Amino acid sequence: MAEEQRKPKKRMTATKAAASIGPMVKEFITGTNRARAEGKRKLAYTFIVCHHEEILRAMDVLPVWTENFAGICGVKRAAERFLQKAESLGFSRSLCTYALCGLGFDQWREELGEMPPDAPWGGQARPDFMISSGQILCDPRTKWYQAAQQFMPDVPIYNIDLPHPLFDPKKDHREVWGYYHKYIVDQLRGLVSFVEEQTGKKMDYDRLRELVALSDRTWNLVHETYELRQAVPCPMGTGDAMNTMVPLCFMMATQEAYDFYVNLKQELEEKIARGEGEVEDEKYRLLWGGGLPAWYALNDFNYLNSKGASFPAETTYRMVVPIYEMDIPETDDPIEHIAWKWLGYWTHWYDKARNRPGSEPDVERLIEYIENYKIDGVVMHLAFSCRTWHVGLIWQLHQLAKIYRPIPVLMLGGNGKGDKVQRELPSLILESDIIDITSYSEMDTRNKIDAFIETLESVRQTKAA
Amino acid sequence: MPEYFAGIDIGSTMTKAVILSDRIIAFVIGPTGPEQRRLADKVMEELLDKADLPLKALTYIISTGYGRINVPFADKQVTEISCHAKGVVFLFPGARTIIDIGGQDSKGITIDATGRTTNFIMNDKCAAGSGRFVEVIADSLGIDLDRVGDISIQSNSPAQISNICTIWAQQEVAARLAEGTPVPDLLAGVHRSLADRVVRMVKRLKILPDVIFTGGGAKNKGLVQALEEYLDAKILVPPEPLITGALGAALLGKEIFHRAVSKNQLLETKPRRLETIQIL
C-alpha cells in the first residue's frame, strides 16, 4: 500500500463544534487510562446504543467504549497491526473488524503487561468487567468479550439482552411489546445487581432518575439541533455529524454532552441566520442512507462537498423523535423508562410502514428524511465486516425505488412531446470497511463519486417544474 | 467548415479513441501502458492519422476512463459511466441497461428513455469479477484470448468453477484439466462463473430491456451466452463493443459545444499540442 494511503489527511469541518471533538475523544480515552492508574473508579468495556449508560454513570463506572477505540484506530489509520495480530491468533478477517482490532489490541496489551508500542492516544485501558449485549443481528456484541476473556480470564462479563418486536405488516407491535418491556426491565435490573456486586456500592435511584432526565433532555436537544439541518443551504453535513455523534454515543448522561449540543445548536442557528452552508454553492442535498462510515476516509465527505454536495441528514447515529413525541407509556421508574425508550426507538417507524403497502420501517425512515430534508440522492456505505447495520441496505434501496418516486422529470413520449413522469432518486453505493483500510481504494471511490455527481446533474437538468 | 469532436477513453487495460462529426470518422484501440500521458498522445496521433486531420481541427475533446486526468489536451473530463450511457444510447436508442466487462473491472448502468444515467454499480476490487479472470485462465491453458469464446460454445456440459478468487479458479482449472475435463467445458465453466458474479452485482439495479453488453468481454461469444443465461434476457452487442465510452465522450463534447454556441457562451479549450513527454 502506498505510504500516501496510510497517512490520514485532516478532514475540514464545517462547524467549530465538530472540530472540537478530537480533543474531547482524546480526553475521554486518556481519562480512562488515568482512572485505571488511580484505581478509584471501576472501568467497564461496553457497547454503544444499549441505553444503559445512565446505570453505569449513576454508579460511577467509567465506560470504555470498545467500538470507539477501534474507530479511533481507524481514523488514525493505525488499525492494521491490531487486525493482523487478531488474524495471527486465528480470528477470521471477515469478522467485525472493530472486534478484531479490539481483540488484537487486548491480546497484545495482556501479553506485554503494558500498552502496545505507539498505542493510539495512550491505548485502551484494561477493564474491571465487561458488559456485552445481545442485539438482534450483532453477534460480536455477545461473542467479542467472550473471546477477549481468553486473554483476561479474571475479568467477568455480564450480558444484557435487548430485543425488540420485529416488524410485521399485519400486526400492531403494541400487542406484544409489554412482554418485551418486562424482559428488558429484568435484564437492566440484573445489570444493576451485577454492577452493585462489582463496585460494592448500592444504586442511588435518585441519582439514576436525574441522569435519565438529563439524558432525555440531551436526546431531545440533539433532535432539535439536527432538525436545523433542514435549512437550505444546510449548515452542517454528515461529515461533521460523524464527529458530533461522539457526545450522543459515548457521553450520554453527562452535563458535558448536553452543553455540547447547546453550543452546536447555537452555532447552527447563527450559520442559518447568516445563510452559511456546509458548502459554498449547495447544488445537491444528499442523504447518508446507512452504513457506518469508512473511518479512515472521512475526507471523502470533503471531496463530495467540493462538488457542491451537502449532506443534511444521515440515518446513522441519530435519534428518531424527541421523547415527548414518542408513543410510549409514562412511568416514574427510571429503569422502566429506559426500557420503554428502547422500544420506542426501535419501533418508531412501524405504524408508518404498515400504512404504506410494500414498505418497511427502515424504508420509511429514508422517505421521511428525503421529504423533510429535500434530498436529491442517497449515498450508502456497505462495510463488509459489520453485518448488523449493513445487511439489507441494498434491499432498502430497491424497496425505496419501487414504492417511492419523488422526482418529476420530462421524458420524450411516443408522440415526440415531453411527458412528465416520476422517477426514483439516484443512489450511490460505496463499498469498503469501517476500519480495514485494505478494503479501500481512494481512486475507485472518487471515480464512483464523480459518476454519481454527473448522474445528479443529469437529473437536475431533466427535472420538470 | 465541418466540426470534429474527439473522445478518448483510457481504461485500465485498453485505450480507445474516436473522432466524430455527423458520423464516426475514425477510431483506434490500443493497450494502456503505465505511462498514460505519453500513450494518450500516441493514440491521438494515430487517430488523427487515420482520420487524416490535424489536431487543431478538433473542436472539443473529452477524456474518460480511469486515466482521464492524464490526457493533457482534453478540454473536459467525464466519468466512463456517463460516456458509456451516451455512446450506447446513440447506437441503441432502446437501451435501458448496460453491462460492461472490461479488463480490470465490470459495471452495470441503467438509463432512462432520455438516455440519462439513472443508476450504476461498479466492481473494481477483484479480478474475479472482470475480464482479467478469463484472461488469466486462457493464459494458463495456453489459448489465445480471441479463441476462448468460440471454443467454449462447443461445450455441452460446462464445468463448475468457483468465482471467489482468480488464483483459486486457476488452480481449479489446472486440477480439472488433469482429471481430463475437456477444454470447452472448462472455458464454458469459467464464463458461467464470471457471468454469475457480474449478474449478482448488476441485479442490485433494476434491469430493464434492452440490455446492451460492452467492453472487451462483449467480444467473447461464450461470455455473451453465459450472461444471457444468467440474466434470462436477450443481450445486444455493439459492432465494436470497446469504443462506446470514447464514442459517448465525443458525443458529449458535441452536445456541450452546441449548447454553448446556442447560448452564445465561449468554451474554453486546451492548447492543441501533442507534447513529447520524457520518461526518466
Ligand code: SF4
Ligand atoms: S458488527 Fe457492527 S454493530 Fe456489531 S460490533 Fe461490529 S461494527 Fe458494531
